[in-house]
Amino acid sequence: MAINVNTVYTTVLSILNKEQRGYITPDEFNKTATQVQLEIFESYFEDLNQQLRVPQTDNEYANRQLNLDTAMSIFKTNGNTTSVPVGQVLTLALTAGGTGYTAQGANATTTSGTGTGLTLGTAILVPTFTISAGGTGYAIGQALATTYAGAGTNLTVNISAINNGVVTAVLINNPGLGYANGSVLTIVQAGSGGNATITLSSASNGTISGANVTSGGTGYTVGDVINVTGGGANATFSVSTINTSLYFLPPNNNHRIGTVIYKDETEIQRLDRNDFLQINKSQLTKPTTTFPVYLYEQATQGNSGALTGQSHIYVYPSSITNASDITVSYIRKPADVVWGFTIGDLGQYLYNSTSSTQFEIDDIEQNEVILKILAYSGIIIRDPQIVQAATQAVQTEEKNSKS
Numbered sequence: 001m002a003i004n005v006n007t008v009y010t011t012v013l014s015i016l017n018k019e020q021r022g023y024i025t026p027d028e029f030n031k032t033a034t035q036v037q038l039e040i041f042e043s044y045f046e047d048l049n050q051q052l053r054v055p056q057t058d059n060e061y062a063n064r065q066l067n068l069d070t071a072m073s074i075f076k077t078n079g080n081t082t083s084v085p086v087g088q089v090l091t092l093a094l095t096a097g098g099t100g101y102t103a104q105g106a107n108a109t110t111t112s113g114t115g116t117g118l119t120l121g122t123a124i125l126v127p128t129f130t131i132s133a134g135g136t137g138y139a140i141g142q143a144l145a146t147t148y149a150g151a152g153t154n155l156t157v158n159i160s161a162i163n164n165g166v167v168t169a170v171l172i173n174n175p176g177l178g179y180a181n182g183s184v185l186t187i188v189q190a191g192s193g194g195n196a197t198i199t200l201s202s203a204s205n206g207t208i209s210g211a212n213v214t215s216g217g218t219g220y221t222v223g224d225v226i227n228v229t230g231g232g233a234n235a236t237f238s239v240s241t242i243n244t245s246l247y248f249l250p251p252n253n254n255h256r257i258g259t260v261i262y263k264d265e266t267e268i269q270r271l272d273r274n275d276f277l278q279i280n281k282s283q284l285t286k287p288t289t290t291f292p293v294y295l296y297e298q299a300t301q302g303n304s305g306a307l308t309g310q311s312h313i314y315v316y317p318s319s320i321t322n323a324s325d326i327t328v329s330y331i332r333k334p335a336d337v338v339w340g341f342t343i344g345d346l347g348q349y350l351y352n353s354t355s356s357t358q359f360e361i362d363d364i365e366q367n368e369v370i371l372k373i374l375a376y377s378g379i380i381i382r383d384p385q386i387v388q389a390a391t392q393a394v395q396t397e398e399k400n401s402k403s
Contacts, residue, residue, distance in 0.1 A: 001362065001363045002074075002358050002359055002360055002361070002362070002363065003358065003359035003361065003362075003363045003365065003366045003369060004358060004359075005033070005337055005338070005339050005356050005357070005358050005359055006339065006351045006353070006356070007366075008033065008359070008366065008369055008370055008373065009026075009029055009033075009339045009351075011370055012024070012029070012370060012373050012374060012377060015370075015374060016374070016377060024377050026339050026341055026349055028377075029339055029373070030336070030337055030338050030339055032373050032376040032377065033337040033339070033359070033369070033373060034336045034337045035376070036369055036372040036373050036376065037334050037337055037359055037360070037361055037369070038333070038334065039372065040361055040365055040368060040369065040372075041075070041333070041334050041361060044068055044071060044072050045256070047064075047068055048065065048068045048069070048072070051064045051065045051068060052065060067364075070362070071361065071362045071364070071365075072331065074360060074361075074362075075255075075331050075332050075333070075334065075360070076258075076329070076330075076331060077329070077330065077331075077332055078327055078328060078329040078330065079250075079251035079254075079327065079328065079330070080251070080323065080324065080326070080327055081248035081249060081250060081251070081313060081323050081326045081327065081328060082248065082249040082323055083246065083247075083248050083249075083321065083322070083323035083326075084216075084243055084246065084247050084248070084249060084312075085218040085219075085243070085246055085321075086218070086242075086243060086244060086245065086246050087115060087217075087218050087219040087220045087221065087242055087243065088216035088217060088218055088220070088242060088243040089115070089118050089213055089216040089217060089220050089226075089239055089241075089242055090213065090216065090240075090241040090242055090243060091213070091239075091240040091241045092120075092211065092213070092226060092237040092238060092239055092240055093237060093238045093240050094208065094209070094210060094211070094235075094236075094237055095225075095236045095237060095238050096234060096235055096236045097125065097207035097208045097209060097235055098206070098207060098208055098228065098231055098232050098233070098234040098235030098236070099205045099206050099207055099231060099232045099234065100177060100205070100206040100230075100231035100232040101122060101124060101206040101207070101208050101228065101230055101231030101232070101235060102124065102154075102174075102177070102206060102230070102231070103121075103122055103123065103124050103174075107119045107120055107121060107122065107214065107230075108228075108229040108230070109226050109227060109228055109229060110226075110227045110229060111220065111224050111225065111226050111227065112224060112225040112227075113219070113220060113221055113224040113225075114219050114220075115217050115218065115219040115220030115221070115224060115239075116217055116218060116219055117215060117216075117217030117218055118213070118215065118216060118217035118220065118226065119213075119214045119215040119217075120211040120212065120213060120214060120226075120228065120237075121211060121212045121213075121214045122208050122210070122211045122228065122235075123208065123209050123210045123211065124175050124204055124206060124207065124208060124209060125175065125204045125205075125207040125208070125209040126172050126175055126204065126209075127155070127172060127175050127179065127200050127201075127202055127203050127204045128200070128201045128202045129170075129172075129198045129199060129200045129201055130198065130199050130201065131167060131168070131169075131170060131196070131197075131198055132184060132197045132198060132199040133195060133196055133197040134163075134166035134167045134168060134196055135165075135166065135167055135187065135192060135193050135194070135195040135196025135197070136165050136166065136192065136193035136195065136196075137165045137191060137192040137193045138159055138162050138165050138166070138167050138187070138189055138192045138193075138196055139159070139162065139165075139189070139191070139192070140159055140160065140161070140162060141158065141159045141189055142158050142173065143156045143157075143158065143173045143174070144156060144157050144158070144159060144173075144187055144188060144189050145188045146176075146185040146186060146187055146188060146198075147185065147186045147188055148179070148183055148184070148185045148186075150178075150179070150180065150183060151178045152176055152177065152178040152179030152180070152183055152185075152203075153176055153177055153178055154174055154176040154177060155172070155174060155175060155176030155179060155185060156172075156173040156174040156176070157170050157171065157172060157173055157187055157198070158170065158171045158172075158173050159187070159189070165192070165193075166196075167187065167196040170187070170198060175204035175206070176204065177204075177205065177206045178205070179200055179203040179204070179205070180200075180203055181200060181201060181202055181203055182199065182200065182201075183199070183200045183203065184197050184198075184199050184200075185197060185198050185199075185200070206231050206232075207235075208228060208231075208235045211228075211237065216242075216243070220239050220242050221239065221242065222239055222240065222241065222242060223238060223239060224238070224239040225237075225238060226238070226239060245314065246314075246318065246321055247312040247313060247314050247315075248312070248313040248314075248315060248323060248326050249310065249311075249312065249313070250311060250313060250328050250330060251328070251330065251332075253332040253333065254311070254328070254330045254331075254332065255330065255331050255332050255333040256330060256331040257296060257311070257328055257330045258328065258329035258330050258331065259328065259329045260294050260313060260315075260326065260327075260328050261326070261327045261328070261329070262289070262292050262315075262320065262325055262326060263325050264327065266290070266292065268292045268293060268294045268315060268326075269291070269292070269293045269294070270293070270294055270295075270296060271293050271294070271295060272295070273295055273297070276293060276295060276316070279293070280316075286317070287316040287317050288317060289317060289319065289320065292315060292316060292317065292320060293315075293316050294313050294314060294315045294316070295312075295313075295314040295316075296311060296312070296313055296314075297311070297312055297314065298310065298311055298312070299311075299312060313326070313328075334359075334360040334361060335357050335360060336357060337357055337358070337359055338355070338356050338357040339351070339356055340352040340353070340354065340355030340356035340357075341355075
């Protein structure tokens with residue numbers, strides 16, 4: 001049974017307020033509770049490792065290995081992988097920005113090569129401008145229309161700052177199409193004087209300034225010319241890097257991988273790359289579909305880019321390419337704790353179970369959860385006595401549980 005977030009929150013507040021120690025807000029509690037839950041969750045793995053090395057009692061309720069496994073069981077799950085094929089586009093370089101594009105409509109592509117399926121999320125060149133008149137009666141607003149006597153259309157703005165109804169800061173929301181340098185646009189907002197204007201010092205004309213890969217497709221090669229459809233169909237990119245080895249991605253909520261399984265019946269043996277290189281030298285030991293192996297490695301793209309932080313499953317033999325054939329058992333992380341609330345008539349916080357997310361760790365941890373949150377609360381309200389008392393209580397409880 002999981003721990004009720006409202007029980008923990010009200011208990012913590014009760015203890016803090018008993019001697020007028022201080023107060024923590026719901027946001028502070030949520031962040032602290034999430035951190036505490038994560039600390040306890042991560043401790044399960046080291047605790048289990050320790051208990052696996054010592055004899056256990058035959059009593060089912062006092063068996064520490066069994067109790068730890070039970071506490072971890074809620075986080076055990078399994079799921080399908082996603083395959084990333086050879087020739088998937090990773091990065092591109094803009095070679096021509098073109099004209100007439102909109103951010104929403106310039107996603108599909110064609111290519112001079114054999115690749116298919118690449119789509120892009122494009123960024124459109126933002127016009128530069130000056131506020132030529134601040135107007136009267138304006139308020140902060142988003143996606144406000146503009147009027148213009150010429151042929152330009154669809155440029156919208158966000159008013160980000162005002163001074164007594166006078167516009168003092170504006171951001172372009174949609175650059176629009178068909179404007180010329182020097183165009184004077186009036187910002188339209190209901191209830192205003194309608195007389196604030198901006199003057200364009202450069203126009204966008206729907207020129208693409210960059211793009212991110214939303215779907216990398218398959219079959220591309222470095223140097224392929226990518227044509228962006230829509231607009232004037234004259235924006236192009238060049239493929240800079242592609243994926244060169246097929247791999248599988250574990251489920252998005254994977255925290256610690258367990259067993260990788262082929263066709264729901266064969267466990268795939270995990271190897272380090274050095275071991276794989278050794279067994280791959282001989283026809284007798286090479287991996288087969290009967291005895292497959294895998295490498296589990298992080299992406300090597302570096303500290304930035306779409307692959308950063310990804311974990312890749314490389315399965316051998318390389319004839320295994322279908323993601324539906326590869327499943328994994330794994331441990332997921334607990335969800336962030338949320339004490340949801342509404343505001344009462346007196347401005348007080350009222351618990352709302354609908355918008356709350358309960359603790360996921362077992363209720364046998366409730367005492368430690370409260371003590372650890374109190375220790376963090378002492379730091380938040382700068383009371384070292386609370387920190388000391390709560391920390392000592394946690395240490396005593398942990399010592400007793402392991403002795």
